[in-house]
Amino acid sequence: MEDDKMLPCIFNIQKFSLHDGPGIRTVVFFKGCPLACKWCSNPESQNPSIEITWDKSKCVHCLRCVQICPQKAITHSNNKIIIDRRKCDGCLKCVDECSQNALNNEGEYKEISDIINEILKDLPFYEESNGGVTLSGGEVLSQYKQAIELIKECKKHNIHVAIETTGYASQNEFKALIEDVDLLLFDMKHYDSDKHYEGTGVYNEIIIENMTYAVNSGKMIIGRIPVIPGFNASLKDALEFSKLLKKIGVKEVNLLPFHQLGQRKYELLNRDYSLKLVKQLHPEDLKDYQKVFLDEGLNCYF
Known part of the structure; x- marks a missing residue:
């Protein structure tokens, strides 16, 4: 078991994804996350262990x-x-x-070689669609050493690599991870640090610092905002998000309307889910919200 602890703990490898970066992609989900978002649709991703x-x-x-x-x-x-x-x-x-x-x-502990072999099965699809691999979670930064090893293996085969991240890690860890990354799908939960803590259990200063570093390093970034009723779904919230993103230098925003697709997972894990009675959102519910970003000059889409 000690040897296993050095291997990445992976809870899913999803093929033919079209929503986690450009083209056809394979998404590798790393287990473990320092955030505990109340709306998390993958609660099985939070605990770093099996x-x-x-x-x-x-x-x-x-x-x-x-x-x-x-x-x-x-x-x-x-x-x-x-x-x-x-x-x-x-x-x-x-x-x-x-x-x-x-x-x-x-979750299971997997050899990097086994993961890369699974990735390479779809290499022709990446090449034809300008796709690649996306490392997600959980939070991929929670296993940054293993993630870096996998990224380096992908780069040996000239595979485009994206990461989906909250950016919550020390700046040294963040710098090391993104060095060979082509695209960051950077989650933003709230612009206000205290509200961020209420919803996720952590403050957002280090997240903003890391996002700013990535922009200044010339990395391609898409900001992703999960829009949660009662938390960050007002037009004022949209305006404050817009101001912060413009200040940092992020120009592209992907809105993720709140959904209930992960609700049953809480039951399987014997965990309470405080948002089970909250109504789902759809793109048509957020047209005015989207317009705020567009009016501020940001490329905003669902």
Whole structure:
């Protein structure tokens, strides 16, 4: 297991993506994120370690998982399987033993060579569409050394590399990661640091510093704003975002309307989801919001 800890923990490799950078792309999702966004649609991405999920609709309550867990991390209470994530070491014995597939794992430690071999299967599609690879998460900066190794392997094959990032890391780590990156899809949650903390659990100063550094380094950046009702969805918010982006030097903005596609994942992880009653947004709901950015001279789209 010690050797595994040096490998990247990956929770998904998505082929033929059209929404995470130009052309046809393969997206590699790194596990672990220092932010805890209340609206996160990939809650399985936040914990840096392997996590076990439980699907109550498939469970027959045989309790074999409780009996076999070497760490005694699994209990049964009130007709529910409870997994103590502080005790679980990701051995996956419970997953292997579950005959109903009620237990599954999110995340696995993978060799860089295995990831690059999967990426290279679609090399012709990248070349024909001007696509490439996008490293996402979670937060790819949380595993920046492993990400740098993967980027260097991609560059040996002249593959365009984008990263989707919150920019929340020390500037030294951020500088090292983006050195060979062609495009940054840079998430912005809020322009106000205190509000940013309310929604994500971290302040935004270091994020703004790193975004400014990337712009000054000549990196291509697309700002991405998840538009969340009651948090950053007012026209005033749009104007303040616009002012900040213009000050930093970001000229392109991708708006991401709030959705509920990740809601079931909270149930599988036995986690509360505070935004479950919040109505989804659609591009047509945000035309006035988009117009604020356009009026400020920014290229803004959905």
